[in-house]
Amino acid sequence: MSFYDAVVPAYLQMLNSLTGLLTKAEAHCEAKKIQPEVLLGSRLYPDMLPLSKQVQLVSDFAAKGCARLTHSEVPSMPDTEKTFGELKQRLAKTIDYVKSFKPAQFDGADAKDVTFPAGPDRSITMTGQQFLSSFSFPNLYFHAATAHGILRHNGVEIGKRDFLGVS
Amino acid sequence: MSFYDAVVPAYLQMLNSLTGLLTKAEAHCEAKKIQPEVLLGSRLYPDMLPLSKQVQLVSDFAAKGCARLTHSEVPSMPDTEKTFGELKQRLAKTIDYVKSFKPAQFDGADAKDVTFPAGPDRSITMTGQQFLSSFSFPNLYFHAATAHGILRHNGVEIGKRDFLGVS
Numbered sequence: 131m132s133f134y135d136a137v138v139p140a141y142l143q144m145l146n147s148l149t150g151l152l153t154k155a156e157a158h159c160e161a162k163k164i165q166p167e168v169l170l171g172s173r174l175y176p177d178m179l180p181l182s183k184q185v186q187l188v189s190d191f192a193a194k195g196c197a198r199l200t201h202s203e204v205p206s207m208p209d210t211e212k213t214f215g216e217l218k219q220r221l222a223k224t225i226d227y228v229k230s231f232k233p234a235q236f237d238g239a240d241a242k243d244v245t246f247p248a249g250p251d252r253s254i255t256m257t258g259q260q261f262l263s264s265f266s267f268p269n270l271y272f273h274a275a276t277a278h279g280i281l282r283h284n285g286v287e288i289g290k291r292d293f294l295g296v297s
Numbered sequence: 298m299s300f301y302d303a304v305v306p307a308y309l310q311m312l313n314s315l316t317g318l319l320t321k322a323e324a325h326c327e328a329k330k331i332q333p334e335v336l337l338g339s340r341l342y343p344d345m346l347p348l349s350k351q352v353q354l355v356s357d358f359a360a361k362g363c364a365r366l367t368h369s370e371v372p373s374m375p376d377t378e379k380t381f382g383e384l385k386q387r388l389a390k391t392i393d394y395v396k397s398f399k400p401a402q403f404d405g406a407d408a409k410d411v412t413f414p415a416g417p418d419r420s421i422t423m424t425g426q427q428f429l430s431s432f433s434f435p436n437l438y439f440h441a442a443t444a445h446g447i448l449r450h451n452g453v454e455i456g457k458r459d460f461l462g463v464s
Binding site: 136140144175178240260262264269271272278283 | 307342426430431434435438439442460
């Protein structure tokens with residue numbers, strides 16, 4: 131199997147399931163007369179990132195993961211989204227971007243070195259497999275699960291099946 | 298690279314980082330005079346699983362993932378842990394179990410079919426790669442990140458670097 135199969139479907143699963151979570155969150159706001167920006171600004175603790183930023187980070191880790199692993203130009207998206215609709219549009223754009231990669235672009239990428247920034251003044255170099263396993267996946271799932279946790283904590287009726295995208 | 302490299306280091310990273318999170322949580326309880334069972338029973342919402350169960354599930358998804366992918370006997374651990382020490386012991390046992398697998402046991406496992414239960418009365422069959430990407434990883438990271446979210450929400454001073462195991 132190609133390394134592509136270890137990367138792209140996993141990213142797409144989270145981008146799609148997060149889109150579904152946002153759809154349910156938006157409906158919840160409408161049903162309960164909650165201002166969307168209140169839920170989008172919710173956090174699990176005052177010094178944690180709000181829901182909107184968790185979504186933007188999932189988008190970033192997926193897009194940048196594809197770019198770094200294929201040694202393509204790393205895309206940068208400004209974090210300007212202020213509504214559920216805009217965040218879902220960002221996820222849709224990210225899905226299109228991730229889908230634009232071809233399996234052949236990932237051939238041998240598991241063993242090739244990837245260098246990426248880790249903080250403002252240092253970078254890390256590791257193999258593509260290590261980058262995926264120890265950095266990209268844990269970060270991507272961390273922010274997706276934290277988004278789920280914020281919504282769940284605020285009473286949105288979702289569950290792990292929504293997170294997995296199988297509901 | 299072997300499929301082993303796509304599986305075992307990722308499981309071990311989460312088992313180890315979760316051990317670190319529990320160590321900080323236990324110290325937090327001592328410092329703040331919080332009864333450990335209060336934090337271990339904390340949830341992000343009343344119908345969500347408590348911290349202790351989130352930890353047990355991370356242990357399960359790692360151990361069972363290794364077993365299913367290598368077509369070994371699937372281990373079963375009773376969820377009897379009631380203290381931080383017992384949960385850390387469970388994680389330590391799981392780490393030993395995961396480390397007991399040899400890379401050769403995973404050779405070709407990405408393309409081989411895996412059948413696993415999905416609910417009480419149905420099972421799913423997919424390739425090892427699909428099982429890892431679409432089921433094992435999202436579940437493992439979901440419960441680890443939810444454990445992190447519960448601790449963070451309760452004021453334990455941890456962050457994503459602890460979740461990644463790089464602090």
